[in-house]
Amino acid sequence: MGNKQSESQILNKQQCKALNDQLGQNFSKFTFNLYKKLAKSQNLIFSPASIYIALSMAALGSNNQTLLEFKDILGFSNQSQLAENIGLLLKILQQNQQGITTQIANKIYQGIPQLGIEYYKIMMKHFDSMIQKVNFASDCEQIRVEINKWVEEVTKEKIKDLLPPNCLNQSTAMVLVNAIYFKGNWLKKFDFKLTEQKEFYLEYENFGQKIQTDTMVKEDEYYYFQNSSYQYVQIPYKGGEYFMELMLPKESLNLFEQSLSEDTFQSARKNKYNRNLTLYLPKFKLQPVNTMSLNQILNELGLIEAFSCNADFSIMDPNKNIQISNVFHKSMIEVNEEGAEAAAATAITFIECEESEISVIFNKPFIYAITHIPSETVLFMGKVTDPSKQN
Template identity: 45%
Template sequence: MTALQINSEISSFAFSLFKEFPTNTNLIFSPASIYLVLAMTSIGSNTETLQEFKNVLGFENPKQFAQQVRDATQILLDQSQGVQTKIANKIYYGFTNLDEEYQKIMQESFSSSIEQVDFQKDYELSRVKINKWVESVTNDRVKDLIQPDSLSPSTLMVLVNAIYFNGKFDKQFPKYDTQKREFNVSDNSKVLVDLMLVENEYPFFENESYQYVQIPYKGKQFMMEIILPKEDYTLSEVEENLTLQNLLNLRQNANEIKIDLGLPKFKIEYQTSKILKGILNKLGLKKCFQADADFSSMSKNNSIFIDDIVQKSVIEVNEEGAEAAAATYAQIVFSSARISECKKPKVLCTRPFLYTISHKPSGQILFIGRMKNPIQNQ
């Protein structure tokens, strides 16, 4: 498996997760961040627990997988002028015998710092420390990742990944053209939003059910992708039939033409709370959450398992560009169609739509979300 194949696995993983999230709310999450935390955790597993990680994450050899994840991550850190990306991993552990080989892999392949803390004596202080680290990595965008009372004296380890993206649009929306427009939340509900408007050339494709637009960021290494259902189709209908292969086809078939584009300004945050663990169960990760999980490559002297996995994500989109961040932690505890040639297309996002922030060369989806109501922040 190559770094590009890892990026493809993450995008496939993104769609598997997306299909399981609730459909009635705004949504933003980072499949890449969840994947990286699971990858870090998988390296410490063995036997049936390891096999489930292999099946869900799509790898065979753990050591090779760690190196491939390192290479895939480096691709995303290729900075462009006007774009900033940060990916950081850290492990906090509260016991004395964290496996040396595991530590070496975490440091070399995941660039993870490792810090010993005393969860048993002061788990609340440890929680505050972890949250401060996440805030620093995400430019204060992700706050209070770990909620009070989430950790306990039985916490052995917390593995954290944080991803931060800040990109200026290659062709920015003129602020003076932003207008108040109605956004159709549903057939019976409309809200007033700030709709950013621009006329420019963008990669575009449409078929009978939706329109697809790529909005490049400076340097054209990253892009925001918009999938807007046409008026006779609902967002749920489009989501139901959308697959990674569909998205790849859209990317391949999009042609750069002049369009009228309208996109609402919005700012939302989303925390997975207790649902992510259940979603991963559905995808095939079960053993790692059970008391008889095998994490003997982390610690041979402790019977441990994953108690919970949580992500918090935020995104803000305005005329200049987008800023998005996500952080994910896993807590380990003791067991006890065609383009119209007749006229210039209009893509006015005044009804619910899907969006991604993706890395164009690799195709990896860093963030994926759903906009149901731009004036709600979650």
């Protein structure tokens, strides 16, 4: 039994290294590109993993210029390799570990007549996706409620109302959904009795102000690193694979964020070392009420054609008739003496491409001509400045 477990651990490390070589750097770059776009707010919680997986579901259904934009924003070069990497990632992240619960689920609500055969196979094999045929034209509001209920179930009721009212309509063609739930117990818990109110110094528009907040304290050995810019601490969860990474800038967070990149964390992970320290960490719970729309941010990152009628999702929809209408995201996190609980969901809604209605209203002075087009002979020409007058 011991040997089997050892072999399993070795295999898992090999898989993680292979995955990190193929997906890790691109995923990290995507993560910090998103962070910089979202960091304009104060408190922030989002799930790069949920967003990346949902966008990958869309990317694998795309072609031509739309595919090139997905490749650029997600950082992959080969669709088959992306599908295999996501499939492996889902297996690794959801392995059974004592003290850790990780659940990741994907679902497609299909309103188009049929999915592309290859796309269907990829979603089933690598994403373990559920696929449900629906009729948005008959009851889009009921489907919205049903999607929100499914997300709520996967996330243990932590993510509610992912899709806001009226976001689906009769032209909705499909919804791709990813949901993630995580609960991890600290390897060594904080002592409730030592938690007490401590000062916390605010920044941004409240710069210079301080508040009192419940702060946990523990003296122990932690992975630690510091340089002239920041202090870095890793807090281990049970199981030995998940850690909470904490980064405390020595100057203001606002200034620190300007130079923050994937290299910042990678350098800290590489140079960390074990040392005894006393850690003071505020308890916190972030649970935004409103769903976040990622449309503008994704546009700024280079995903443009996917939102237009020029979008090519022909791998997903053989009729080549759909475009993304919205990318919704919602997440939460709670950190206390026991550990952390977090959840997130991402939904990508598609609509049928229709030429937008154009109205041309001649309600101000205009020029007119009666022309024989083949010879380009203008028989009559003039202008109308007041149609109520005859001269």
